[in-house]
Amino acid sequence: MWGWQDLRVGALLTSTPTPIPSRPAxxxxxxxxxxxxxxxxxxxxxxxxxxxxxxxxxxxxxxxxxxxxxxxxxxxxxxxxxxxxxxxxxxxxxxxxxxxxxxxxxxxxxxxxxxxxxxxxxxVPGPSLGEAVVAHGPLPERGLRILGGAVARALAAVHAAGLVHRDVKPANVLLAVDGPRLIDFGIARAADPAGETALTGTDMVVGTPGFLAPEQAEARTEDVGPASDVFALGCLLAYAATGRPPFGTGAVDALMYRTVHDEPDLAGVPDGLLPLLRGCLAKDPAARPTAEQLAGRLAEDTPGAAADWLPAPVVRTIAERSARMLALPDIDPTSTPAAAPPAGPGRRRFLLLAGGAGLLAAGGGTWLALRDDGGNGGTEGKRPAPPPKARKWTIGVQADLSGPGKAVGQAQERGVRLAVEAFNSRADKPFTLDVKVSDDRGDQHRGAAAARVLTSDPDVLGIIGPSHDYTGYAALPAYDEARLPVLTVSAGYNLLTNPGLGQGLSVVRLCSRHNYAALYLAYHVLAKSPRPVTRPGLLQDRTDENYSWQYVVGASIGFKGSGVLPHPRVVPAGAKRLERVLGEMVDAGIDAYLHAGLAPSAVRAAKTLDALGFTGMRITGQHVYGDEFLRGAGAAAEGWVVGAPVVPPGIRKQAAAFVAAHRARFGTGPAPYAGEAYDAVTLLAGEVAKAFKGGRRPDRTTLPGLLRKATHKGIMGEYGFVEDGNLTGVGTFLYTVRNGRYEPMDWAPSAPPTPKGTPKPASAPQGT
Missing domain, CATH: 3.30.200.20 (Phosphorylase Kinase; domain 1)
Incomplete structure (x- = not known):
């Protein structure tokens, strides 16, 4: 049976769920x-x-x-x-x-x-539930009851037809003003699986991790039935109530494990819905209510013709999408000329009534005022419209500028501003650039709102950022919907680019993914350790579970692919029992140590290993790189190797003018990530200039494809990308701690060592 512990190497590197024959609407x-x-x-x-x-x-x-x-x-x-x-x-x-x-x-x-x-x-011209929650936040309790009651009735009809939907998730529920609609029966099957094994298979997990039942997670095909849909509906309602799935996010096997063994996180669910959701999320299918029973418990009212069950911003989204449909071409005329149609709403009325209710719903706080222009654009008897204002050519910046990661965000903003000033100072500039900044404060719950500040501005041609993994992930739906190019230089979360899940379609990543960065760190350990490494220790600190899990996965693949079996250990969030676990690892005979965690636990690890007299190579990654580790670990940090997607500008002769401009403008040398942000702007501006033809600004939705095919020589090195927008080559620069400072080394190797020695990186995206 395919279980949570049996993911293949390729799936681990991408954290893409098992292929599922369904797609978001x-x-x-x-x-x-x-x-x-x-x-x-x-x-x-x-x-x-x-x-x-x-x-x-x-x-x-x-x-x-x-x-x-x-x-x-x-x-x-x-x-x-x-x-x-x-x-x-x-x-x-x-x-x-x-x-x-x-x-x-x-x-x-x-x-x-x-x-x-x-x-x-x-x-249905409305957004999916997933889009709406990411863009506008959780639904109110009345909206949750109406949503749950309607989807439960739809599932009751599914089950009455002898079927199981098997993929109830936010992407498969569309929102209309008169209520939600359940879609996508691509993997539905008969409630009695007999006779269908040839089509479905008995050992395949079918569904979407995070929104499937324990029996689906464990591929217990004989137990998958209508109750599995009820469990998924419970997950969906918890998500709609809180903005997060009840079993968290992250690696697929971790999601599967938590679904089977952990209790759901229902913090933030309205008290009146808690007993109902707990019943839906029972581990035992027999303990869950039926969809029909659930509908009866939720059916306090129905949406009817009013849209007040939805938050006003969601209604506006539906209205805007319906309005865009009005611009579609008219029906081709028939061969027999017909008299001119009488004035009236025609297709416009149909579109506004799509879904069964008009968008003139006062309860939703939004209405569309439409008029018939008689085919002449409505200009007769009216004053001529004023000439349009000249549009700006704007570079957007989404970053943490005032939160816990403000040092990185502020460095990127400074790099962007210097690049824009350099571009505008050119005598041959084809246009003048402007900068618009949106501060997400490093709070993932603000990520979507920060993105909407930029996507709603038609003058913004592209985004530099986000600077943080999880604000970036929260912002993805807004950027994907706008098809606005997003160039990030510091967010290595693998799911920021994942076409298999239909997300990150516009992201261009100028840094390595976390799992690949860890892979290269493992290669460095094997290639550069003073003594042969046969038992490397690998510690996962779950304080930032997604980051640390990706590092564990990548490093494990690097070691095991070279025939070396690592000694892995895990400590819970907050690095409890860290010192005891490290002592056990040293006693077990580890001869190298890779830390998959954040700076606070790395400080404790450095001091503990130093006190234990451990002399093997010690190495860690991007989220430890910074002053906190140096200050906290002190002398115990000496000799540690740290990898990060940044190059010191001082070692790049191409960056000399940038360093001088930064000192003149801000009174100090550039901080990490400033130079990479500078390169991101010059890359974006260059592609915009190439697409600027005939005096017309390019359609910004065409830019992601152009950027992903581009190569760029920047002040920090060279960049190229694969089809999904990820960086080619390594993208991980190594430092060693010497005398309390990070001393630059070189790029991490892109392949494991061979008996003839360690090869140079096959295709480093940023050369020294």
């Missing part, structure tokens, strides 16, 4: 133009644009002659040739058609037997 704001090879119509649906695309096919926005909008999923022909895939597609169509509920998106048409099978479902 495309958002209305994400419409892209049709490509030349796309059809213009499918089975009576005129195609207006692309809502999304992937390896399996394309989802289009389609419209009938009557003005009805639909999401039309079309499978690629090569996929359709596979009998098993066509069977799965047919099963999805049949499952969706069997579910009859006002709270499930209905099937409008389908043809599983077409050369390219297609499925059309009603189009």
């Amino acid at each position: 495309p958002a209305a704001g994400d419409l892209a133009p049709l490509l030349p090879a796309d059809p213009s119509a499918i089975a009576g649906y005129r195609l207006l644009g692309r809502l999304g695309a992937g390896g399996m096919g394309v989802v289009y926005l389609g419209r009938t002659d009557a003005g009805e909008l639909a999401a039309v999923k079309v499978t690629l022909a090569d996929r359709a040739e596979r009998t098993d895939f066509r069977s799965r597609f047919r099963r999805e169509v049949e499952a969706a058609r069997r579910v009859v509920s006002p709270w499930a998106v209905p099937v409008l048409g389908a043809d599983p037997d077409a050369p390219e099978p297609w499925l059309a479902t009603a189009f």
Whole structure:
């Protein structure tokens, strides 16, 4: 049985869940133009644009002659040739058609037997629950009850049809003013699994980690049933109430383990909902209520035509997306000319009523005032509009400027401002740049709001930052929705770029991911230790669990891939029992030590190992690099090796002018990450200048693709990127502590040592 402890090496490096045959619903704001090879119509649906695309096919926005909008999923022909895939597609169509509920998106048409099978479902122009919570925060209690009651009714209909949805998650619940809609029956199956093992498999985890039941996490196929959907709904409601999943986030196997063994974190859930959610999240499926019982306990009221069950910002999002649909091309005229249509709302009225209720809902605090312009733009008898103001060309900065990580954030802001000043001083500049800053204070709960300050400004062409892993992750949905390029020089959290989860689509990372950085640190230990290393100690401090887990994973792969078995240990958050665990590791005979944790525990580790007389190599990573470790550890820090994605500007002759400008402007030399932020701006400005043609500013949504294909020689080195936006090469620079200071060494090796010696990095993105 595939379990939480059996993840493969590749999955560990990316922390991507086991492949799941489902996808988030495309958002209305994400419409892209049709490509030349796309059809213009499918089975009576005129195609207006692309809502999304992937390896399996394309989802289009389609419209009938009557003005009805639909999401039309079309499978690629090569996929359709596979009998098993066509069977799965047919099963999805049949499952969706069997579910009859006002709270499930209905099937409008389908043809599983077409050369390219297609499925059309009603189009909902609202955001997913996940988008809404990330962008605007948790729902109020009344909204939670209405959300839960509606989704529970949809699941009751699913279960009445003899099915199990198996993927109830925030991305699969769309929000309309008249209530939520459950979508995506791509992995639904019969409640009785007999006869379906050929399609589903008995040892495969199906669902989304963090929103699946213990029986799904342990791949106990025979136990997966309607109660599994109820558990997932409990997770979904906890997320909607608090803004976080009840079993946390992070590595997939850790999520699976917590789902099976830990109690859910329900802090912040309204008291009136706590007993209900605890019942949904019972480990024993038999102890959970049915979806029908749950609907009865939640059904205090229904949304009706008013939108007051949703926060006003969410209603505004629905309104804005519906308004964007008004700009879609009109229906092609028929061959027989018709008289001019009478004045009236027509398609506009249909769009505003999409989902079953008008957006003129006063309770939601938002309404759309639309008029018929009679085809002349509404200019007759009106004053001419004033000329538009010249648009700015703005670089956005999202960073921690006043919180615990302000040293890094402020350094990046200074680097950005110096790069903009240098660009504006050029005699040949094609345009003048401006800077707009959004301070997230290092608080992940402020990450999304800080991002919206920048995404809502049409003059912002790209973002430098975020400076922190988790504010960056919280900001991802806003940046993904806006398709605004995001260049980060310090956020190494692996899930910031993860197309497998449909996120980080616009991120360009100028630093190494944490798991790869740890991989290179392990290579350095093997290559440079004064004595052969056969039993390296590897300690994970769970104070920052995602960061430390990624370091453990990367280092383990580096050691094991070289035939060396590490000695791993874990200490809980706060590094309790750290000294005792380190003593046990030394007694076990470790001959090198890699610290996967933060500066406070690294200080304690340095002092403890020093007191124990440990003489092996000691090495750690990015979140220890800084003055806190030097000050706290004192003499015990001597000899430690620290890796971080920053190069000292003083050793780069290309950075001499930057160093001088920084001293003149700010009265001091540049701090770490200032030079890398400077390079990020010059990279972005260069690609914007290349795309600036015919006097027209480029569409900012085209810039992520251009940046990911770019190479750049900056003052701190050279940069190149792979298709998903991650840095090629190493990106981890090494320092050793000498006389209380970080002494620069070199780039970490990109491969393990060979008998002939340690090779040079194959492709370091930033050379010295």
